[in-house]
Structure formats: structure tokens, C-alpha cells
Amino acid sequence: MPxxxxxxxxxxxxxxxxxxxxxxxxxxxYAADATAEDPVGGHVVEGRxxxxxxxxxxxxxxxxxxxxxxxxxxxxxxxxxxAELTMNDTKLYIDVIDVMKFNDDGKITSMRAFWxxxxxxxxx
Amino acid sequence: MPxxxxxxxxxxxxxxxxxxxxxxxxxxxYAADATAEDPVGGHVVEGRxxxxxxxxxxxxxxxxxxxxxxxxxxxxxxxxxxAELTMNDTKLYIDVIDVMKFNDDGKITSMRAFWxxxxxxxxx
Numbered sequence: 001m002p003x004x005x006x007x008x009x010x011x012x013x014x015x016x017x018x019x020x021x022x023x024x025x026x027x028x029x030y031a032a033d034a035t036a037e038d039p040v041g042g043h044v045v046e047g048r049x050x051x052x053x054x055x056x057x058x059x060x061x062x063x064x065x066x067x068x069x070x071x072x073x074x075x076x077x078x079x080x081x082x083a084e085l086t087m088n089d090t091k092l093y094i095d096v097i098d099v100m101k102f103n104d105d106g107k108i109t110s111m112r113a114f115w116x117x118x119x120x121x122x123x124x
Numbered sequence: 125m126p127x128x129x130x131x132x133x134x135x136x137x138x139x140x141x142x143x144x145x146x147x148x149x150x151x152x153x154y155a156a157d158a159t160a161e162d163p164v165g166g167h168v169v170e171g172r173x174x175x176x177x178x179x180x181x182x183x184x185x186x187x188x189x190x191x192x193x194x195x196x197x198x199x200x201x202x203x204x205x206x207a208e209l210t211m212n213d214t215k216l217y218i219d220v221i222d223v224m225k226f227n228d229d230g231k232i233t234s235m236r237a238f239w240x241x242x243x244x245x246x247x248x
Contacts, residue, residue, distance in 0.1 A: 004240055004242070004243075039197045039198070040197035040198050040200050041197050041198015041199065041200065042198070067192060068191060068192065068204055068219065069219045071219055071220060071221045071238040071239055071240070072238070072240050073163045073164035073165050073237070073238040073239055073240055074163070074164050074165015074166070075165065076164050076165065076238065077238065078202060078221035078223065078238040079221075080192055080204045080221070095192065095193045095195055096195060097195045097202035097203075097204070097221060097223075099202065099221075099223060099238070113197070114195040114196070114197040114200065114201065114202040114223075115195055115197055116128055116195070116196050116197055118128075119128075
């Protein structure tokens with residue numbers, strides 16, 4: 001079972017790799033049968049190939065930063081983020097909370113991102 | 125299906141009622157068969173009577189405040205909080221993220237609180 005520190009490190013590394021648009025390295029953080037729901041209520045991406053496609057498509061236009069402490073509880077965590085999306089030279093911002101579950105090896109089995117596409121705004 | 129505004133209002137009212145230690149009114153926000161897991165990874169409280177006992181026991185010693193925007197996604201939301209716990213004249217603080225699911229009537233069906241008891245601290 002991963003320690004709270006290990007879970008926090010994976011979350012922080014995930015944020016860093018998102019900023020570096022490194023889909024390959026992001027996939028290394030995930031378990032083989034993992035899922036991602038981004039945003040929550042939308043399509044659930046499942047499995048390594050689909051996850052890689054998802055991150056390869058989204059991360060190049062995205063910067064993310066932690067806006068508060070990562071809350072670790074059991075084998076899960078929740079983290080408040082600010083995302084900056086660049087579309088055609090226009091920057092849009094959105095507040096996000098990512099919730100992640102981990103397996104006994106400290107790999108992500110589920111990522112769920114809480115945000116509302118209708119709430120993207122032009123300023124931080 | 126509740127609107128994002130309705131979900132946000134329930135979350136904000138929940139925070140207010142926690143500060144007022146009003147277990148009866150908190151229960152009115154919940155669906156009949158709801159669950160609460162606080163902290164995540166711990167015991168799951170289930171059903172109205174158990175939920176009322178839980179809030180009647182915990183809310184009198186607790187103040188909570190939102191530390192950022194409530195993120196609404198689908199029929200769920202996630203909210204960053206700072207909790208202030210008073211024990212024998214001593215105040216302890218902890219960063220929390222509450223994740224809630226809602227039914228079609230806008231009642232809470234699931235509350236999960238992300239925090240680590242080992243991370244309580246003496247200052248905000």
C-alpha cells in the first residue's frame with residue numbers, strides 16, 4: 001500500500017508531466033486497467049492506449065498548477081488545480097479538482113477531474 | 125437533474141450548517157439512502173439515523189470554510205475546505221476536500237471527505 005507521501009509525490013509528478021506534455025511518462029503513473037473521467041460526468045477513457053491518446057491530445061495545450069495542498073486519504077487523493085488552456089492564441093482558465101485512486105503498487109487506477117466546461121474564463 | 129447552481133448552493137449551505145452545528149438541517153440535504161465516508165478510507169456511515177448521529181457528534185466541535193471555488197461536474201461536486209476542530213480548548217486545523225454526489229432531486233447521495241487525521245496542525 002503506498003504511503004501518503006508516495007501518493008502525494010505521484011500527484012505532484014502528474015502535474016509536472018502535464019505541464020511538460022509528456023504523455024509517455026504520464027502513462028507510467030497509471031495501472032494497466034486504469035480509467036480517466038475528465039470532466040466527471042463525461043466519457044470514461046479506459047485502458048493504456050486510450051489514455052495515451054487522451055493525454056497526447058490534451059496535454060500540449062494545457063498548463064496546470066496546484067492551488068492548494070494535495071489531500072491524501074486512504075489509497076486516494078484529491079488536489080485543487082488551476083488549468084490554463086491555450087486555444088488559437090487565446091488563454092482560458094478553469095478551476096479543477098482531480099481525484100485519484102491508487103493500487104497497492106502506487107499506480108493510478110482511476111482519475112476523475114471535477115470541472116465544468118461552461119465555466120472557463122479568460123482570466124486567472 | 126439539479127443545475128450546477130443548485131449543486132453549488134447545496135454545498136455552500138452544507139458548509140454554513142456545519143458551522144451552525146445544525147444536524148437536523150444537514151440531514152435535510154441528504155437523500156434517504158445516502159452514505160458518508162469521512163475520512164475517505166474509513167468507516168462508511170449509511171442511512172439517515174446513522175448520518176444524523178454522525179453530524180450531531182462531529183459538528184459541534186467543527187468550523188469549516190471554503191478555501192476556493194466549488195467545482196461542479198455532472199451531478200457531483202468537489203470543494204476545498206479548511207476545517208477547524210476544537211478539542212479541550214485546543215484548536216486544530218486540517219485541509220479537506222469534500223466530494224458529493226447528488227440525485228435527480230438535488231439531494232446528496234454520497235459525501236466523501238478527503239483528509240488525513242495525521243496531518244492536523246495547530247495553525248491555519
